[in-house]
Amino acid sequence: MKIVKTGMAGTLESSDVLVTVRENPGKGVEILLQSIVERQFGSQIKKVVKEKLELLGIDEAVVQLNDKGALDCTIEARLAAAVYRACGITAYSWEKI
Amino acid sequence: MPGFDVMNNQENFSTEFRKVLTPPEKKDIEDFLALSGLRFEDDIEETAIVRENSEIIATGSISGNVLKCIAIKPDIRGSNLAGSLITSLIQKQYYRGISNLFIFTKPENSSIFSRLGFYVIYEVENEAVLMENNPAGLSSFIEKIKNETKAGITESVSSSQNGHLETSRKISAIVVNCNPFTKGHLYLIEKAASESVFLHIFVVSENRSVFPSETRFSLVKKGTEHLMNLAVHNGSDYIISNSTFPSYFIKDTKKIYDIHAKMDLGIFSEKIAPALNITRRFAGEEPLCPVTNNYNRLMAEILPQKGIEFTVIKRLEGGGSPVSASRVRQLIRENRLEETEQLLPPVTYDFLKSPDGAEIIKKIRGIKR
Numbered sequence: 001m002k003i004v005k006t007g008m009a010g011t012l013e014s015s016d017v018l019v020t021v022r023e024n025p026g027k028g029v030e031i032l033l034q035s036i037v038e039r040q041f042g043s044q045i046k047k048v049v050k051e052k053l054e055l056l057g058i059d060e061a062v063v064q065l066n067d068k069g070a071l072d073c074t075i076e077a078r079l080a081a082a083v084y085r086a087c088g089i090t091a092y093s094w095e096k097i
Numbered sequence: 098m099p100g101f102d103v104m105n106n107q108e109n110f111s112t113e114f115r116k117v118l119t120p121p122e123k124k125d126i127e128d129f130l131a132l133s134g135l136r137f138e139d140d141i142e143e144t145a146i147v148r149e150n151s152e153i154i155a156t157g158s159i160s161g162n163v164l165k166c167i168a169i170k171p172d173i174r175g176s177n178l179a180g181s182l183i184t185s186l187i188q189k190q191y192y193r194g195i196s197n198l199f200i201f202t203k204p205e206n207s208s209i210f211s212r213l214g215f216y217v218i219y220e221v222e223n224e225a226v227l228m229e230n231n232p233a234g235l236s237s238f239i240e241k242i243k244n245e246t247k248a249g250i251t252e253s254v255s256s257s258q259n260g261h262l263e264t265s266r267k268i269s270a271i272v273v274n275c276n277p278f279t280k281g282h283l284y285l286i287e288k289a290a291s292e293s294v295f296l297h298i299f300v301v302s303e304n305r306s307v308f309p310s311e312t313r314f315s316l317v318k319k320g321t322e323h324l325m326n327l328a329v330h331n332g333s334d335y336i337i338s339n340s341t342f343p344s345y346f347i348k349d350t351k352k353i354y355d356i357h358a359k360m361d362l363g364i365f366s367e368k369i370a371p372a373l374n375i376t377r378r379f380a381g382e383e384p385l386c387p388v389t390n391n392y393n394r395l396m397a398e399i400l401p402q403k404g405i406e407f408t409v410i411k412r413l414e415g416g417g418s419p420v421s422a423s424r425v426r427q428l429i430r431e432n433r434l435e436e437t438e439q440l441l442p443p444v445t446y447d448f449l450k451s452p453d454g455a456e457i458i459k460k461i462r463g464i465k466r
Contacts, residue, residue, distance in 0.1 A: 005196075006196035008187070008191050011181075011184040011188075012177075012178055012179070012180035012181070012183055012184045012187075012213055012214070013181060013378065014177060014180070017395070018184065018187070018214060020196070020214075020230075021230075022231070022462065023286060032232060034212075034214060062111075062233065064214070064231075064232070066214035068177075068180065086220075
């Protein structure tokens with residue numbers, strides 16, 4: 001999948017995360033995390049993001065997360081939605097999501 | 098556009114967006130903002146109103162890529178209502194196709210917005226702060242300028258060194274609006290370019306001028322093609338026009354021009370100029386417009402403090418008075434298009450004669466002054 005625009009998904013409500021995915025040509029994956037539980041779960045969140053991106057076949061992107069304490073499954077879902085929007089794709093691969 | 102995610106708001110809150118406010122609604126919003134020392138601005142495109150039962154408890158507005166006039170009822174602050182409100186505003190903007198967002202606010206509020214994913218670009222101490230939700234926004238802007246410049250700057254720097262190294266000639270910059278591009282602007286640019294190793298021209302990007310941004314930019318670009326040692330850039334979001342500077346949070350309205358100048362010139366001299374090795378800024382002398390004249394005065398005061406040399410170039414005169422874009426617009430308004438030919442470079446005059454130009458002429462004649 002190729003990122004063609006900025007994709008966003010999620011909210012800034014408690015227990016949710018706002019994910020923004022931007023293109024990053026030639027510079028790999030960059031994760032910018034801002035989380036209320038960064039000290040406790042920062043590395044876990046980054047791990048979830050990296051694995052999900054790999055599954056979705058994204059190897060170049062700036063992923064910005066503003067996390068208000070979302071569970072891993074929420075992060076994955078918001079990230080997948082943001083990536084699909086960034087790629088302009090509405091035919092989802094449900095197995096990967 | 099795919100549907101956005103709706104998380105349930107706290108049950109009894111409702112958020113609605115309005116493009117047009119009825120006079121009583123506008124008054125309610127104005128009164129609500131006044132409680133936080135804020136004003137409603139006239140260029141607002143949509144306003145979010147959050148109500149609990151029928152009482153307004155929060156509001157925020159959007160204008161272009163800016164979020165502004167954001168306020169929350171004092172006694173419910175801290176309930177993450179700000180999070181819901183900003184989410185609504187961000188999502189509304191995303192629907193409109195705008196994802197890079199800006200907030201101008203008081204410095205004491207910057208921490209609220211930084212928790213919501215906004216980063217400080219620049220702060221005018223105690224007065225104002227500009228924030229953006231893309232931490233790489235400014236650096237990608239500078240990257241873009243460098244890419245637009247590459248070929249030109251290496252050529253002109255090396256050619257000036259092959260001859261004789263003139264240390265007095267610097268890399269310089271000029272900011273222009275060009276509404277529209279006149280012989281006066283051309284003269285100013287030619288003069289500035291002749292006194293520079295390389296000249297960066299920033300065309301202010303805002304949609305308040307009767308000539309749209311893209312038109313102003315392309316006329317300057319085409320009209321300066323004969324000059325080798327310059328590059329024309331879109332001023333984007335980092336060259337801030339006073340016509341679009343959000344000042345809803347500045348209590349003392351007399352200070353608005355000063356704060357705008359400190360913000361715009363601060364970003365220019367501390368962020369943009371060092372990255373591009375710009376050490377000098379030019380401006381045209383401004384005998385007619387008091388706002389621009391005041392800005393020139395502020396540049397003369399502020400820029401040298403920040404290590405940027407500032408030079409005013411005397412204006413080109415034609416037919417007994419200075420050549421200016423406002424005079425051109427005046428002639429168009431008075432149906433004297435032919436007389437603008439002597440004030441305009443061919444590129445602008447030809448544009449005015451084109452179908453796109455005719456549209457703008459109609460618009461100018463429709464505007465009453």
